Amino acid sequence: MDREIQSRILAMQKNEITEYHIYTRLAKMLEKTENGPILRTIGEEEKKHHDFLSKFTGKSARPKGFKVVFFVLIARILGITFALKLMERGEEEAQEIYDAMSRQVPEAKQIIEDEDAHEEKLLQMLKEERLEYVGSIVLGLNDALVELTGALAGLSFALQNTRLIAVAGLITGIAASFSMAASEYLSNRTEGNSEGAVKSAVYTGIAYILTVGLLILPYLLFSHYMVCLAATLGIAIFIIFFFNYYVAVAKDLKFWPRFTEMALLSLGVAAISFGIGVLVRSTIGIDI
Structure with a gap:
C-alpha cells in the first residue's frame, strides 16, 4: 500500500x-x-x-x-x-x-x-421531540415571518415613527401568536390528536413569539424607519436560512428550494404591504 x-x-x-x-x-x-x-x-x-x-x-x-x-x-x-x-x-x-x-x-x-x-x-x-413537532414550528415561524414582515413594512411607511411601529408590531405579534397557538390546538383536536394538541400549540406559539421579538428588535435599537426595515428584512432572511438549513440537515431534505420559496413569499408580502403603506399614508394623509 x-x-x-x-x-x-x-x-x-x-x-x-x-x-x-x-x-x-x-x-x-x-x-x-x-x-x-x-x-x-x-x-x-x-x-x-x-x-x-x-x-x-x-x-x-x-x-x-x-x-x-x-x-x-x-x-x-x-x-x-x-x-x-x-x-x-x-x-x-x-x-x-x-x-x-x-x-x-x-x-x-x-x-x-x-x-x-x-x-x-x-x-x-x-x-427527538422537536423534530416530531417540526410542522408546528414551521407553522408558527412561517406565519410570523409572512405576517409580521408585511405588517412592519406597511407600518414603516405609514407611520415613519420607530417607537410607534415597534408598539403596533409587538401588540399585533403577541395577539397573533396566541391566535395561531389556539388554532393549532383546535386543529389537532379536530383531527383526533388530543395528546399532542397542547405540545403542538406550544411549539407554534413559541416559534411565533420568538420570531416576532427578533423582527421588532431593530425598531427598538435604531431611529430611522428605513434602516429598521432593512435590518428586519435581513433578520427575516437569516431566520429563513438558518431554519431551513436545520430542517434540511435533520430531515434529509433539499435546502435551496425550501429556502427560496419561503424567502420569496416573505419578501413578496413585505413589498406589497410597503406599497399599501405608501398608499394609505398618501390617501389618508397621516403625519406623525
Whole structure:
C-alpha cells in the first residue's frame, strides 16, 4: 500500500475514533432514554471502523478533542439528530479513501458499506421531540415571518415613527401568536390528536413569539424607519436560512428550494404591504 493512501487511511482512523467518542459521550447524556443504546451501538460501529483500519496502518489514532466538544455542544443546543446528520455529511472524503483503498484491499469497501448501511438504519431510529413537532414550528415561524414582515413594512411607511411601529408590531405579534397557538390546538383536536394538541400549540406559539421579538428588535435599537426595515428584512432572511438549513440537515431534505420559496413569499408580502403603506399614508394623509 503506497504512502499517500496509508496517510489518508490514518486520517480516516482519526476521524472514526473521534466519532466513536462523540457517540459515546452522547450515549452517556441520553442513557436513560431510548436513544442512548442506539447511540452506543453506532459508536461501537465507528470503533470497529477504526480497528479495521489499524490493521493497515499498524497504529492507533487519537481523537480530535475539539471536534468531540464541538459536536456534543451542537447536540445540546440544536439536538442530537441535527448534530449527527451534520457530522455524517462530511463523509464524502471517507468514501473516496475507501474507494482508493479497495483497489488494493477489495474486501475493505464491502465491509465499510455494510457497516455504514447499519449506521444509517440506526440513525433513522432516533426519536427527538422537536423534530416530531417540526410542522408546528414551521407553522408558527412561517406565519410570523409572512405576517409580521408585511405588517412592519406597511407600518414603516405609514407611520415613519420607530417607537410607534415597534408598539403596533409587538401588540399585533403577541395577539397573533396566541391566535395561531389556539388554532393549532383546535386543529389537532379536530383531527383526533388530543395528546399532542397542547405540545403542538406550544411549539407554534413559541416559534411565533420568538420570531416576532427578533423582527421588532431593530425598531427598538435604531431611529430611522428605513434602516429598521432593512435590518428586519435581513433578520427575516437569516431566520429563513438558518431554519431551513436545520430542517434540511435533520430531515434529509433539499435546502435551496425550501429556502427560496419561503424567502420569496416573505419578501413578496413585505413589498406589497410597503406599497399599501405608501398608499394609505398618501390617501389618508397621516403625519406623525
